[in-house]
Amino acid sequence: MPDASSPIERSTEGMVDYNANSTVQRGIVDVHDATVRRLVETIGQVRPQFRIADYGCGPGLSTISAVRPAIDAYRALDPDGAIAVCHADQPGNDWNALFALVSGPDGYQPGGGNIRTEAAIGSFYERMLDDASVDLATCYAASHWLSHAVHLEAPGAVWFADLEGAARRELEDLARSDWTRFLRLRAEELRPGGYLLVSTLAAVPDPAEKNGVAASGRYVYRAIQIVLQSMADDGLIDQGVLDRFVFALWFQTETDARGPIEADPVLREAYSIEQVSVRPAPINADDVYAGAVGEPDLYARLYTGYMRGFADSSLHTQLFRPAARDDAQADALASDFYRRFETLYRDNPGTYRGELWELTAILRRR
Numbered sequence: 001m002p003d004a005s006s007p008i009e010r011s012t013e014g015m016v017d018y019n020a021n022s023t024v025q026r027g028i029v030d031v032h033d034a035t036v037r038r039l040v041e042t043i044g045q046v047r048p049q050f051r052i053a054d055y056g057c058g059p060g061l062s063t064i065s066a067v068r069p070a071i072d073a074y075r076a077l078d079p080d081g082a083i084a085v086c087h088a089d090q091p092g093n094d095w096n097a098l099f100a101l102v103s104g105p106d107g108y109q110p111g112g113g114n115i116r117t118e119a120a121i122g123s124f125y126e127r128m129l130d131d132a133s134v135d136l137a138t139c140y141a142a143s144h145w146l147s148h149a150v151h152l153e154a155p156g157a158v159w160f161a162d163l164e165g166a167a168r169r170e171l172e173d174l175a176r177s178d179w180t181r182f183l184r185l186r187a188e189e190l191r192p193g194g195y196l197l198v199s200t201l202a203a204v205p206d207p208a209e210k211n212g213v214a215a216s217g218r219y220v221y222r223a224i225q226i227v228l229q230s231m232a233d234d235g236l237i238d239q240g241v242l243d244r245f246v247f248a249l250w251f252q253t254e255t256d257a258r259g260p261i262e263a264d265p266v267l268r269e270a271y272s273i274e275q276v277s278v279r280p281a282p283i284n285a286d287d288v289y290a291g292a293v294g295e296p297d298l299y300a301r302l303y304t305g306y307m308r309g310f311a312d313s314s315l316h317t318q319l320f321r322p323a324a325r326d327d328a329q330a331d332a333l334a335s336d337f338y339r340r341f342e343t344l345y346r347d348n349p350g351t352y353r354g355e356l357w358e359l360t361a362i363l364r365r366r
């Protein structure tokens, strides 16, 4: 349940330093370039307009990379037809940064190209666009975020993969109902014949893990746990609050992702499954910053930036702000946390490496 005392109920609003710290996310987008072109060719010409929607678009270059192959492929099919590109994300997204990019030298708006840029602002766990108005929907590195912040009795586990018993079941149920809801909503927004492509961080079966799955970034989250526990031990954050803190995310296995699409009657009716698969990332699947492991300072900086990019808003809202007198003290706690995390990585290169498995789901609206 959402915690009414939390000023921000959403799990991710206001992420920081996006372009600098999103190489992992951009890798996830780039891998699908050729697939996106093929999907557009399969959809074919659409009048009065071809509409692309990128859900959980973020503020940075990755949403440009997400839509560019679709624009190029559609232009090859229909040199003059109208294209609408809708970037969809939460209110706290850095929309100014995004629209500056769209119209800048790295953007896709050539001026006069008959491309209309739109924004849909809200949650992808609610309706974001009109009925049957989207031809190609993409969602990269975003659908693993659950619909709201969670607080569970979970001492020693700040992320889903280390939860056990009732806490794990509760989060698993939320993840399943969120995924079902996300897919049902997109089914309403897609035109018949349109495609939904979702790609994000995932998990794979691993009998050696306590819940039988190895999830992307498992050692990164365990490093976060170690550092937060050291802050609780030093009396900087409250142990009780830490024991109830869990990142509101779930990295799906192939079974997690496929299950509801096959079991839910609405989804079965709405979609044909072209692909649901989980594979290791094409490069650096064992350590996303493997290239820097021989340079501990750089390695530590890269991991700290990456972690900060996805974790800052959850940590700030749910741990540092409640432990602090005011915003300045919350910022000081965050700085202390990042310093400790960077030191842990610098002193132990490779130990807390970030592994990466990627889920790809490609569904066609019937």
Ligand SMILES: C[S@@+](CC[C@H](N)C(=O)[O-])C[C@H]1O[C@@H](n2cnc3c(N)ncnc32)[C@H](O)[C@@H]1O
Pocket (backbone or CB within 6 Å): 011, 012, 013, 014, 015, 022, 025, 026, 028, 029, 055, 056, 057, 058, 059, 062, 063, 088, 089, 090, 093, 122, 123, 124, 125, 139, 140, 141, 142, 145, 146, 147, 310
């Ligand atoms: C890691 S970023 C990924 C951004 C971009 N798609 C990329 O691949 O780089 C996750 C994005 O998902 C957005 N997001 C998370 N939950 C969301 C929700 N319920 N509704 C809409 N956007 C959401 C966040 O605001 C953030 O911009």
